[in-house]
Amino acid sequence: MIEIQGVTKVYETRFGPRKVLDDISLRLEYGSNVGIVGRNGAGKSTLIRLLSGAERPTAGRITRRMKVSWPLAFGGAFQNNLTGLDNLKFVCRIYGVDHEPLIPFVEEFTELGVYFREPVSHYSHGMLTRLAFALSMAIEFDCFLIDEVLVVGDKRFHDRCHEELFVKRKDRSFILVSHDPKVLKLYCERACVLHQGRLHDFESVDAAYDYYNAECL
Amino acid sequence: MSASHPVMPPVPSLLRSAAIQRRVIAALLMREIITRFGRRNLGVLWLVAEPMIFTLFVAALWTAIGGHRAPGMTVVGFAVTGYSSVLMWRNSVSHNVHAVRENINLLYHRNVHLYDVFLARVTIEIAGATASFFLLATFFVLVDQMPLPNDLLTMAFAWLMLAWFGTSLAILVGAAASYSDVVARLWQPLSYVLFPLSGAAFMVSWIPDQARKYVLVLPMVHGVELLRSGYFGSAVRPYYDMAYMGTVNLVITFLGLALMRRAQLRLEAE
Numbered sequence: 001m002i003e004i005q006g007v008t009k010v011y012e013t014r015f016g017p018r019k020v021l022d023d024i025s026l027r028l029e030y031g032s033n034v035g036i037v038g039r040n041g042a043g044k045s046t047l048i049r050l051l052s053g054a055e056r057p058t059a060g061r062i063t064r065r066m067k068v069s070w071p072l073a074f075g076g077a078f079q080n081n082l083t084g085l086d087n088l089k090f091v092c093r094i095y096g097v098d099h100e101p102l103i104p105f106v107e108e109f110t111e112l113g114v115y116f117r118e119p120v121s122h123y124s125h126g127m128l129t130r131l132a133f134a135l136s137m138a139i140e141f142d143c144f145l146i147d148e149v150l151v152v153g154d155k156r157f158h159d160r161c162h163e164e165l166f167v168k169r170k171d172r173s174f175i176l177v178s179h180d181p182k183v184l185k186l187y188c189e190r191a192c193v194l195h196q197g198r199l200h201d202f203e204s205v206d207a208a209y210d211y212y213n214a215e216c217l
Numbered sequence: 218m219s220a221s222h223p224v225m226p227p228v229p230s231l232l233r234s235a236a237i238q239r240r241v242i243a244a245l246l247m248r249e250i251i252t253r254f255g256r257r258n259l260g261v262l263w264l265v266a267e268p269m270i271f272t273l274f275v276a277a278l279w280t281a282i283g284g285h286r287a288p289g290m291t292v293v294g295f296a297v298t299g300y301s302s303v304l305m306w307r308n309s310v311s312h313n314v315h316a317v318r319e320n321i322n323l324l325y326h327r328n329v330h331l332y333d334v335f336l337a338r339v340t341i342e343i344a345g346a347t348a349s350f351f352l353l354a355t356f357f358v359l360v361d362q363m364p365l366p367n368d369l370l371t372m373a374f375a376w377l378m379l380a381w382f383g384t385s386l387a388i389l390v391g392a393a394a395s396y397s398d399v400v401a402r403l404w405q406p407l408s409y410v411l412f413p414l415s416g417a418a419f420m421v422s423w424i425p426d427q428a429r430k431y432v433l434v435l436p437m438v439h440g441v442e443l444l445r446s447g448y449f450g451s452a453v454r455p456y457y458d459m460a461y462m463g464t465v466n467l468v469i470t471f472l473g474l475a476l477m478r479r480a481q482l483r484l485e486a487e
Contacts, residue, residue, distance in 0.1 A: 086251065095326075
């Protein structure tokens with residue numbers, strides 16, 4: 001279970017405080033999933049950062065009774081002068097997992113070849129994304145945080161992500177944020193709309209879809 | 218790889234948290250060491266070599282210009298005890314000034330806290346300074362440039378108090394620097410001013426009576442005085458008040474933790 005209770009997030013700007021999330025609440029049970037749709041700048045990524053724990057809410061609380069992942073395919077936590085392998089070892093140490101058995105999977109999935117043992121600073125954006133995604137799969141989580149804009153790549157990458165996440169791990173929870181309600185329709189059993197700092201919860205994805213198209217665009 | 222069903226994490230307990238924190242700090246230690254020293258040439262040995270070289274230069278310089286000599290204490294011994302300890306707390310702070318900014322994205326991993334980052338970095342500095350002190354002292358005792366230490370227990374106590382001072386100041390300065398770059402910029406000149414005042418280059422008994430009470434405001438002076446008292450025994454006349462140093466350390470610790478708590482609320486990740 002993961003629960004957001006009355007969470008507000010305010011950022012300081014040069015023009016004074018700006019409220020990005022305004023008293024939002026959401027509850028997700030183990031094994032279920034939810035999609036959150038919102039326009040650019042609606043606060044989707046902020047919500048993901050709060051859920052992952054990278055930032056703290058200004059008010060309200062987030063309770064986690066599941067093992068929550070870092071945002072899928074997010075490579076910002078890599079140490080640039082360490083190799084892909086070093087970063088795998090580091091992440092494994094943090095989560096208390098033996099890295100040896102995971103090397104074949106990560107090497108195969110990322111298709112990095114010799115670059116797996118080169119510093120991450122030499123990676124292209126696509127390589128970085130593949131490594132980050134593979135590491136998120138290497139550690140077993142109960143709930144994945146997915147920011148759609150982070151998981152960009154070619155069709156092959158998308159197909160393989162789909163296989164790993166929605167086929168092999170279909171028993172897990174996930175929270176998916178996107179600006180595209182069609183993506184939600186494809187993957188989610190339930191949906192919310194994030195608009196002007198408020199989170200609107202809907203029973204069905206279709207209801208959220210209609211609301212979004214009518215009220216937010 | 219098979220996607221086996223994950224085990225639900227057990228309810229957090231103090232013991233489990235401690236185990237996780239130990240693991241995280243160990244992982245951060247490895248990461249820091251590889252990042253900072255690499256795998257080429259001396260690698261991690263630089264951690265010990267850097268303070269050693271620094272202390273050796275100072276010892277050589279003072280010997281050349283004819284530093285303070287007293288029966289039972291040597292110029293070299295004076296330099297080694299003073300500079301090892303000052304480097305320990307100074308490097309602890311200097312290497313943590315940007316710790317928050319450089320590691321903010323690690324907070325995406327639920328298990329990692331900012332305190333872990335600070336503790337890992339401070340551990341590296343303390344280990345380096347301690348090893349450097351130990352190796353230099355052993356070497357100079359063997360070549361008869363330093364007497365044998367007088368009271369190891371007192372030295373260990375003084376060393377721990379200095380390490381605590383460095384750790385708490387690192388957290389305070391690091392948290393403050395996350396609010397404003399000005400703090401980071403001011404730390405550099407401040408550390409230069411504090412360096413000669415910190416008791417590395419003099420003993421309180423050598424300076425005029427009126428100046429003593431001002432110098433003794435600085436907590437690290439008490440630590441260095443006690444360290445030298447432990448090493449050289451009756452050859453030196455130390456001035457220290459460990460209750461005072463402990464109180465200041467405690468205040469810095471609380472200020473640092475409180476400021477870090479506040480800073481965490483407004484940190485912005487990538």
